[in-house]
Amino acid sequence: MRRDSAAQSALLRLRHLIAAQFRPGDRLPPEKDLAETLDVSRTTVREALVVLAAENIVTRRWGAGTFVSAPPKVASLNMSKIESYRDRVGAGGRIVTLLDASCDLVTPPTASAAALQIEGGAKAWHVRRLFAVNGAPSALMSEIIPAQLFGRPIDPNPMLHIDTSLYELLNRHTPGAAMHASTELEAVCIHGEDARALDLDDGAPVLRATQTTFARRGEPVAHGVSYQRTDLVRMRITR
Template sequence: MRRDSAAQSALLRLRHLIASEFSPGDRLPPEKDLAEALDVSRTTVREALVVLAAEDIVTRQWGSGTFVNAPPKVASLNMSTIESYRDRVATGGRAVTLLEASCDLVTPPAGAALALQLEGGAKAWHIRRLFAVDGSPSALMSEVVPAQLFGRPIDPSPMLRIETSLYDLLNQHAPGSAVHASTELEAVCVHGPDARALDLTDGAPVLQATQTTFERRGQPVAHGVSLQRTDLVRMRITR
């Protein structure tokens, strides 16, 4: 766990370094210099550069070095770690904003109740958020969280602000509440209010992600469905 955390921290700092101090076409310093600047091992820097190359942020040329690429026209959504949508997209230099947000105490849909192992009649918070990338509606997210978690009522109102992600909310409620997520991806057509919210024509294709979040012992703590425009954000799974 500590090794993974150190590697992810180095990757995030290297992303920031590239975005703030280098331009497209620039050659990065040698791995040894980057390791000293980030206070990590050369192996950790090399692993981070492999991830960035897979994301098309840099290009590695044998014998010549590592060069910074121009930002792609479509934002990249890396699914290799458990992070918020905002943080995943923003690491590529895109502006992520929250256009709409609401939370209501409801009887959860049958699928969500089953995924969360809720007993009949149990209430849950339904949190709906519409995100934009560079000003264009890009993702519509619908999350269901139990009204009570670990014997205490949970307050979903912080998620009405972009600064708080689902993972932040859960871990602030109880440390270690969000450590693992299982996601199923499916191509679907969007209709009605959902299509209008995403500024799409009725029947347009989107990527649907159905995700259940678990705490450290394996208990499900949140279940959600997101609809994402693939013409604005490209999902990438790096292993």
């Protein structure tokens, strides 16, 4: 766990270093110099550069070095770890904002009630959020969260602000409440109010993600559906 934490820390610091001190086309210092700057091993630097190359942040040319890539027109959404939409897209240099958000106490939809094991007509919170990337509507997210979580009421209102993600909210309520997530992806056509929210024509193709979030011991704690415009943001799964 310490090794993974050190590698993630080095990766984050290398992202910041590139963003602050280099421009597209610039050549990065050799791995040895980067390792000294970040105070990590060359192996850790090499692993971080492999990840950044997979995300198209850098380009590695055999015999020439590693160069900063020009930002792609479409942002990449890295799905390799549990992380907020804001942080995933923002890591690529995009500006993520929250255009609209609402929160209501409802009878959960049948699929969400089953996924969250909610019985007896118990209520749940429905949080609906519309995100934008560089000012353009990009993702419409609908989350169902039990009104009572681990025997205590949960207040989802902080999610109405960009600064608080679902995962942050859950872990503030109970440490370890958001440990992993299972996501199903499919291409669908979007219609009506949802299409208008994303500034799309009725029937336009989008990526639908249905996700269940689980706590440390495997307890389901949130269930949601999101619609994402693939002309602005695309999923990237790196293995």
